[in-house]
Amino acid sequence: MKNLLLQMEAISKAFPGVNALNNVNLNLDYGKVLALVGENGAGKSTLMKILGGAIQPNSGKIKIEGEIKKIFNPQISQKNGVSIIYQEFNLIKDLKVHENIFLGREITKNGFVDTKLEKKLSINQFDNLGVNIDPDIACNKLSIAEQQIVEIAKALILDSKIIVMDEPSAVLTEKEVKNLMRIINDLVKKNIGIIYISHRLDEIIQISDNILILRDGFHVNHFETKRITKKQLIENMVGKSLSIDFPKRKSIIKEEVxxxxxxxxxxxxxxxxxxxxxxxxxxxxGLLGSGRTAIMRSIYGADKFDSGKIYKNNQELHIKNPIDGIKNKICLLTEDRKKEGLILNHSSQKNFGLPNLKNFSKNLIMNETKEVKSFKNYINDIKIKINSPKQIAKNLSGGNQQKLVLAKWLESNADIIIFDEPTRGIDVAGKREIYELINDLSFEGKSIL
Incomplete structure (x- = not known):
């Protein structure tokens, strides 16, 4: 087939208990943007991990510029001109920005790392991205948005032929997204192929030339972007007609809380x-850095504040830490559920029970049967898609991880619920489910920020 930069043919991958990919085909042209879309769990990340050498397929083949490639690890993938910006940041947080950008490909001079040149080239990349990030600062001092931009700079510094961007704009401001679009347009003019993964459908339609749709591990459809509407795109993703409007509000507002x-x-x-x-x-x-998150974290007790008062039911609260917040039935679903909302390597059940130990224990002895029963009730009530309560939290989709965080706070009997970017990184169907949950909670009398 002529003019193809990348071909992934009949790719299949199975994990214990699930077929993640079933004979999936992907074609990427030189100088084109291919949008890869689908609900959480559709197989998008698995397909890209195979391209990046992080995991191996059970069957299928990969061709780059017409040649079959055996990609056994990420190093081989990079040598073949592939650079992947994963949704999970691949940064060593204690290293400086320029050290992360050039990690494994350090610039040397007379046997020593040329830090001056690394910093200069890093600044050049940030200038192209339209941002101001100090290359000499440790990555653990950066915001989530800034860490994402460092990941993009890492990919761009490689001068790759194929760049995969997995949710690159999820935490960017409108201005930063415009800069990202400009950079992508510049890259395709240089004949670089881009695979762009996003749940922001308007963004997909704006930037892509073609769209590949996955559903439940299957290749559902492939469209030229100009030949598909947003409504058709959603229907192909979820397999049914789905309203993209917000659910109608049905709450009954009462007294001040x-x-x-x-x-x-x-x-x-x-x-x-x-x-x-x-x-x-x-x-x-408000824009990134406007203070939204800082205010919410201070109300909950995660961060301290300098002055001011918090009242609940006309009684002044003295909240100094999250324990005080929880005691006063205030909970926070943070903007980064994977870092601050869940212990990803623990079971979903343990994540659910952790802030509610007093509900499931007596005389310091855990009643696991009671814990499981309660968790299963929430699984049914808020429709958490999960194989079993023992399923590891990191293996849940973004929407179901968010529901898991919500379930543990509902069990704590919170009546003030703070949602900080609740639909970040969640597909269109999952977003609507979250909106409906918020609607239901307010109707039940919960106060929502």
Whole structure:
């Protein structure tokens, strides 16, 4: 087949208990953007991990520029011109930015690492991205958005022929997304092929030339982007007609529950005042760094604040840490559920029970039967798609991880629930389910931020 940069043919991959990919085909042209879409669990990340050499397929073959390639590890993938920016950051947080960008491919001069040149080239990449990041700062000092941009810079510095971007814009501001689109357009002009994975369908339609749709591990369809509508795209992804509108609000707003007065924290937020009533959903909007997350973390007790007062049911609260927040029935679903909301290598059941040990123990002895029974009730009530309560949390889709975090807080009997970017990295069907859950919770009398 002419003019193909990449061909993945009849790729199949099975894990214990699940067929992740079934005879999937992918074609990428030179200088084109291929959007890879599908619900969480459709097989997108598995397919890209095979291309990147992180896992091996059970069958199928990969051709790059017409030649069959055996990609046994990430190093071989990179040598063949493939660079993958995974959704899970691949940074060593204690190393500096420029050290991460050039890790494994350090620039040397007279036998020593040329840190001056590495910093200069890093700054050049950040200038191209339209951002200002100090290459001499440790990555653990960066925000999530800045860490994502470092990952993009790592890929661009390799001058690869094929660049895979897995949810690269998930935590970027509108301005940063525009910069990303500009960079992608510049790359395709250089004949580089881009595989772009995103749940932001408007973004997909804007940037891509072609769209490959996966569902439940199968290759469902392939379209020229200009020949498909957003509605058709959604229907192919989920296998049914699905409204993309927000569910109709049905809450009954009652008396005031939470009030915040003169809330301030130096360099983060100043003189913030608001109140939220029972059954109300109060939205907070603002650009990255505007203080939204900092305010919510301080109300919950994850971070300290300098001045101001928090009242619940007209009683002043003294919240100094998350334990105080939980005791006052305030919970926080953080913007980074994988880092701060879950212990990914533990079972879903253990994640559910961890903040609720008092509910399932007596005389310091855990009643696991009671814990499992309660968890199964939430699995049914909020429709968590899970093989069993013992399933490891990291193996759940993004939407189901978010539901797991919500379940543990509902078990704690929280009546003020803070959702920080609740649909980040979640597919279109999962987003609607989260919106419906928020709607249901407010109708039940929960107060939502």
């Amino acid at each position: 939470l009030r915040v007065e003169s809330f301030s924290k130096k360099n983060f937020f100043s003189d913030i005042n608001f109140k939220v009533n029972q059954g109300e959903v109060l939205g907070f909007a």
